[in-house]
Amino acid sequence: xxxxxxxxxxxxxxxxxxxxxxxxxxxxxxxxxxxxxxxxxxxxxxxxxxxxxxxxxxxxxxxxxxxxxxxxxxxxxxxxxxxxxxxxxxxxxxxxxxxxxxxxxxxxx
Amino acid sequence: xxxxxxxxxxxxxxxxxxxxxxxxxxxxxxxxxxxxxxxxxxxxxxxxxxxxxxxxxxxxxxxxxxxxxxxxxxxxxxxxxxxxxxxxxxxxxxxxxxxxxxxxxxxxxxxx
Numbered sequence: 001x002x003x004x005x006x007x008x009x010x011x012x013x014x015x016x017x018x019x020x021x022x023x024x025x026x027x028x029x030x031x032x033x034x035x036x037x038x039x040x041x042x043x044x045x046x047x048x049x050x051x052x053x054x055x056x057x058x059x060x061x062x063x064x065x066x067x068x069x070x071x072x073x074x075x076x077x078x079x080x081x082x083x084x085x086x087x088x089x090x091x092x093x094x095x096x097x098x099x100x101x102x103x104x105x106x107x108x109x
Numbered sequence: 110x111x112x113x114x115x116x117x118x119x120x121x122x123x124x125x126x127x128x129x130x131x132x133x134x135x136x137x138x139x140x141x142x143x144x145x146x147x148x149x150x151x152x153x154x155x156x157x158x159x160x161x162x163x164x165x166x167x168x169x170x171x172x173x174x175x176x177x178x179x180x181x182x183x184x185x186x187x188x189x190x191x192x193x194x195x196x197x198x199x200x201x202x203x204x205x206x207x208x209x210x211x212x213x214x215x216x217x218x219x220x221x
Contacts, residue, residue: 045210048209097154
């Protein structure tokens, strides 16, 4: 079976740094994705990790540890527009994406 | 930026009506997917296709059906809509590697 856990909600201040964690237990693992989803909109791709380590892309970075079944998304210099849900998704051995429930991030002034 | 389209964006319809939600992509992607998502809830895969004439059911049981006659189109049909079908339906596609999925804007369906 698949089990993907991430916090339901987080709050952070504009300009700060926030880390959103994701742990997973899946049957097979081919990679881990992070998507951003604003309320009422479709998810948009943020990052993809297949090897251990940190991938940096502008203000966003994603980390993966396959041995620990753990990933995090790091958002720096938070902006109000970063208020959204962040979805962790695992690409499993069946070549399908399984999504976690998402973490709703609220950025306050 | 991905080129994947869904129509209609919003649909309000009465119980018992037949509806088809359209999804098309211009990227030549082999793999296409339909997800269902209730407000504030997680995405659930209901159908997927790995190519023309290939369709499979996803993790979440759905009364809808799909077809894949052409690479670029992956329509979803509900033969008889019910209030329990009210949800957002998201279409996605990915290339031959099947890695990154790109999502369409979604169709919000309300069945009265």
